[in-house]
Amino acid sequence: MEYLTARQDRTWLPRVLLGLIVLSLGTLTASAAGLPVYPGAELVESQSGGAVERNQIILSSLKKIRNVLEPDQIISVRGSRSTQTYYVPGVRNVEVVIEHYKDSAAQGYETLFTCQGRTCGSSNYWANTVFKNSILYGPEQFQYYWVGQDNATKHYHLVYLGRRGTQKIYLQHEAIVVENQGVARAINGMQFGSSGIIRLPLSEFEADLDELAVVLLRQLPENSTTRVAIVVHDYQQELETLEQAIDRTSNQAERLKRQLINQGLAGQRLEAYGIGPLSPGGELQYPRVELVLLPR
Secondary structure, X not given: OOOOOOOOOOOHHHHHHHHHHHHHHHHHHHHOOOOOOOOOOEEEEEEOOOOOEEEEEEOOOEEEEOOEEEEOOEEEEXXXXXXXXXXXXXXXXXXXXXXXXXXXXOOOEEEEEXXXXXXXXXXXXXXXXXXXXXXXXXXXXXXXXXXXXXXOOOOEEEEEEEEOOOOOXXXXXXXXXXXXXXXXXXXXXXXXXXXXXXXXXXXXXXXXXXXXXXXXXXXXXXXXXXXXXXXXXXXXXXXXXXXXXXXXXXXXXXXXXXXXXXXXXXXXXXXXXXXXXXXXXXXXXXXXXXXXXXXX
16 A cells, blocks of 8 residues: 655645635634524524615514504614524523523623513514524524624624424524724713713714614613703804704704604603704814703
8 A cells, every 4th residue: 555645645735725714714604693603503594794784673572562563672773784594403492502692692792682482572573574584483482582782893793592393493693793883982882971961073973873872772771761852052154043053953953863763762751952052062062962861
């Protein structure tokens, strides 16, 4: 029998490199969805990030609103979305899989919303309407949903788990890579603090309304009665009367209020005011927006 040395058999190197590339791609695919995939899960389908567009993210359980089943809190973020669907072989106990994701979510992520079992609402709605993947549909008591934001990148990550009637468990991981990261990081760290005010240039407010809505939803829990005033300030423009400046900024404040409502904030907790140049801000930039916590 003839044995070839490494020098003689030059075909081994391309094969090894190819294997390493395939392994690396598989690792990248698994990690692209944010949280570590449950060990042993098999990739069923994958869709890489497409064009940058508006993506809706549900931050509530499903409720009947005017006799229609739908979530009552949704945010819209602009970014590129990727999706991976997995099958978990040999596991029938959903609690084991859910525990893996709860542990993973506690490391480097901020949980924006999570639900489990019947508290999530209709599994049919989640599978077919939200994730558009019927393979996720199963009895409602065996479902789990998590939404979080990576503390480092500020990208959004979603996980939905469902156990079918056949007791097979399927997972869907989704990642939304948001654009405009510099402004997003700055806004994400904002808090009302002791002053009860968040102050932003109008241009930044409008450019990253998605991220600002997340900040407000996080700081204004559903069971709170706290209200927020949206106050727009701007110089009195040339040939503009004081009354016209107030009307113009009032209209801008109302428009911002409507946009925040569309992002999932409750309208009864928002008030809009425009005061033109009546509150000089010294070195503060004009036009600007102030979010002010109102007394209860």
